[in-house]
Amino acid sequence: MWFDSWYDLGRLLVVGPVAYVSLVLLLRISGKRTLAKLNAFDLVVTVALGSTLASVLLSSTVSITEGVLGMLLLVGLQYVVAWTQVRVPAVRRVVASEPTLLYRDGFLDNALRRQRVTRQEVLQAAREQSHSDLSDVAAVVLETDGSFSVLRAAPRLPATP
Known part of the structure; x- marks a missing residue:
C-alpha cells in the first residue's frame, strides 16, 4: 500500500x-x-x-x-x-448555449424555472458583485459558462427645475 x-x-x-x-x-x-x-x-x-x-x-x-x-x-x-x-x-x-436573462425590472420566473435557478441564487450573485439588493440592478444574466452577470442600472439624474 x-x-x-x-x-x-x-x-x-x-x-x-x-x-x-x-x-x-x-x-x-x-x-x-x-x-x-x-x-x-x-x-x-x-x-x-x-x-x-x-x-x-x-x-x-x-x-x-x-x-x-x-x-x-x-x-x-x-x-x-x-x-x-x-x-x-x-x-x-x-455546442454552445445562449445566455439567459433571469432578472429585468423583476424576476423572470419562466427563465428561472427553465434554468433551475432560484431567486436566492440571483440575489447571492448580486451581493457577490457588491449590490445589497436589486434596486440598482438593471438585469441579471446566466451566462453560457454558468456564471452570473449583474448589470448595473444607469444612475438616475436629479430632475432639473
Missing part, C-alpha cells in the same frame, strides 16, 4: 515532468480558448486533459507517447470544434 517499487517512483519522476511540459506546450500552442470555460464542451476538454495527464502519471500501462498523443488529440478536437462553431451557426447552437 505504501510502497510498490523503486521503478514506479523513478518512472513517475521521469514521466511527470515530460508529461507536464508537453501539456503546457500544447496549451500555449493551442491558445487561450483551450482552457476557457465558455461552454460545456470547453469544460469537458479541460477535465479530459487533466484526466489524461493523471493517467500518464499514475498508470504504468499508459506510455508517455500515448499520453501526449491523447492530449494532442483532445486539443486538436477542441480546436476543430471551436473553429467550426465560429464559422457554422448550426454547430454553434449544438
Whole structure:
C-alpha cells in the first residue's frame, strides 16, 4: 500500500515532468480558448486533459507517447470544434448555449424555472458583485459558462427645475 517499487517512483519522476511540459506546450500552442470555460464542451476538454495527464502519471500501462498523443488529440478536437462553431451557426447552437436573462425590472420566473435557478441564487450573485439588493440592478444574466452577470442600472439624474 505504501510502497510498490523503486521503478514506479523513478518512472513517475521521469514521466511527470515530460508529461507536464508537453501539456503546457500544447496549451500555449493551442491558445487561450483551450482552457476557457465558455461552454460545456470547453469544460469537458479541460477535465479530459487533466484526466489524461493523471493517467500518464499514475498508470504504468499508459506510455508517455500515448499520453501526449491523447492530449494532442483532445486539443486538436477542441480546436476543430471551436473553429467550426465560429464559422457554422448550426454547430454553434449544438455546442454552445445562449445566455439567459433571469432578472429585468423583476424576476423572470419562466427563465428561472427553465434554468433551475432560484431567486436566492440571483440575489447571492448580486451581493457577490457588491449590490445589497436589486434596486440598482438593471438585469441579471446566466451566462453560457454558468456564471452570473449583474448589470448595473444607469444612475438616475436629479430632475432639473
